[in-house]
Amino acid sequence: MTIPDSAADAIRHNPAQNDPMVTFERVTKRFGNDEKSFVALDNVDLVVGRGEITGIIGRSGAGKSTLIRLVNGLEKVTSGRVVVDGTDVGGLGETGLRSLRREIGMIFQHFNLLSSRTAFDNVALPLEIAGLDRAAIKAKVGPLLELVGLADRASHYPSELSGGQKQRVGIARALATSPKLLLSDEATSALDPETTQSILALLKRINAELGLTILLITHEMEVVKTIASHVAVMDVGRIVEQGRTFDIFTAPKHETTRIMLAATSGTTLPEWLKTDLRQTPSAGDRILVRLTFLGATAFQPLTARLVTEIGGDVNILAGAIEEIAGEPFGTLVVAYPATPDTIARANRFYAETGLSTEVLGYVA
CATH class of the missing domain: 3.40.50.300 (P-loop containing nucleotide triphosphate hydrolases)
Structure with a gap:
């Protein structure tokens, strides 16, 4: 109208x-x-x-x-x-x-x-x-x-x-x-x-x-x-x-x-996971990372490429794609093995694609 x-x-x-x-x-x-x-x-x-x-x-x-x-x-x-x-x-x-x-x-x-x-x-x-x-x-x-x-x-x-x-x-x-x-x-x-x-x-x-x-x-x-x-x-x-x-x-x-x-981001972690979250890793832990997708990257298949890059042992814990002031914005929380090799490969991928990341902590 x-x-x-x-x-x-x-x-x-x-x-x-x-x-x-x-x-x-x-x-x-x-x-x-x-x-x-x-x-x-x-x-x-x-x-x-x-x-x-x-x-x-x-x-x-x-x-x-x-x-x-x-x-x-x-x-x-x-x-x-x-x-x-x-x-x-x-x-x-x-x-x-x-x-x-x-x-x-x-x-x-x-x-x-x-x-x-x-x-x-x-x-x-x-x-x-x-x-x-x-x-x-x-x-x-x-x-x-x-x-x-x-x-x-x-x-x-x-x-x-x-x-x-x-x-x-x-x-x-x-x-x-x-x-x-x-x-x-x-x-x-x-x-x-x-x-x-x-x-x-x-x-x-x-x-x-x-x-x-x-x-x-x-x-x-x-x-x-x-x-x-x-x-x-x-x-x-x-x-x-x-x-x-x-x-x-x-x-x-x-x-x-x-x-x-926190209540509107679509990536709030469950309480049981927050309770278990640690800021320093131990052997066998998984690293939790929040990925931020801005603009056109919100619609690209970057998650699938991440799995290909670091292997199939990736869990998606929370995520959302939304619109903020008319612009697309996506967030995703993923977990994968906190081994030096896996983390290094993931970081290379983030640098190549321009993804914004934040390490939330580590869980067993």
């Missing part, structure tokens, strides 16, 4: 290359007084590129929600600056903040729809607040409901809609004022996996066809992997790692990132 022209023309943005939409400059946010203060954000630097989908991920209490509330001025920085499209948010008064918020759409975890208003009227609400007349509101809301696939649900109340449909209404409402930036606060956390995928596909399509910048916060690695081109990992108020989603997922450097990725 393509986005209707009437909706697209009203919302479309044309991102410039390497042009920042949001910049966090040495941002610190402290709650409470000096004696009993709590630092929610500690010296955060981050750039959200125009037209990109950037994910902020971290566990509960990492500072994600505080970070996103600084963007639309719902919270103010203790020190540093938050700049949105060239405007220092901290320097705005109430009039300036109201103007800025009309250019920033927001979707929420629990939808925040008014139960007494239909889908049409929920989407119309920000337009009513902006002072548009009924004819102008009707001309805009109809295409927005069509955009999110709910043209036939315009007269339905939230109680008559599924969770996914409610979130689609929320997305349409967020787009009503033709924003240049869309904030997503755990927008899929209350949805089942199938519905989550449909909402993420919608957001990805809106980004691609409208050029709309999306900044989303989540604790779900699967969400970031599916939709975000860039990601920042937060832990205890700091950004501990950031970059292209593919790079962070395929070569995480910080322990927090590795722990959060």
Whole structure:
């Protein structure tokens, strides 16, 4: 389904290359007084590129929600600056903040729809607040409901809609004022996996066809992997790692990132094997190696060639081929005899093929 022209023309943005939409400059946010203060954000630097989908991920209490509330001025920085499209948010008064918020759409975890208003009227609400007349509101809301696939649900109340449909209404409402930036606060956390995928596909399509910048916060690695081109990992108020989603997922450097990725990598070792894993080999042991397949190598028969190279005594213990930010990525955990000759032949094969490897340990 393509986005209707009437909706697209009203919302479309044309991102410039390497042009920042949001910049966090040495941002610190402290709650409470000096004696009993709590630092929610500690010296955060981050750039959200125009037209990109950037994910902020971290566990509960990492500072994600505080970070996103600084963007639309719902919270103010203790020190540093938050700049949105060239405007220092901290320097705005109430009039300036109201103007800025009309250019920033927001979707929420629990939808925040008014139960007494239909889908049409929920989407119309920000337009009513902006002072548009009924004819102008009707001309805009109809295409927005069509955009999110709910043209036939315009007269339905939230109680008559599924969770996914409610979130689609929320997305349409967020787009009503033709924003240049869309904030997503755990927008899929209350949805089942199938519905989550449909909402993420919608957001990805809106980004691609409208050029709309999306900044989303989540604790779900699967969400970031599916939709975000860039990601920042937060832990205890700091950004501990950031970059292209593919790079962070395929070569995480910080322990927090590795722990959060463990459940989504497809190569988690069984507990009995983890228990028996040793870091130094003994006679007769087998070596466990994680192989990483990037790009085109994810689809090449390298495992079969490895068996041919070092012999048939190779066990495959875990593995997966998946897509991260639109790029193929494969991982495989194999075990083979930890003899000097076998290891040397395997290492030659890895060097020749460019496979990335990590020795996980040794087992009897």
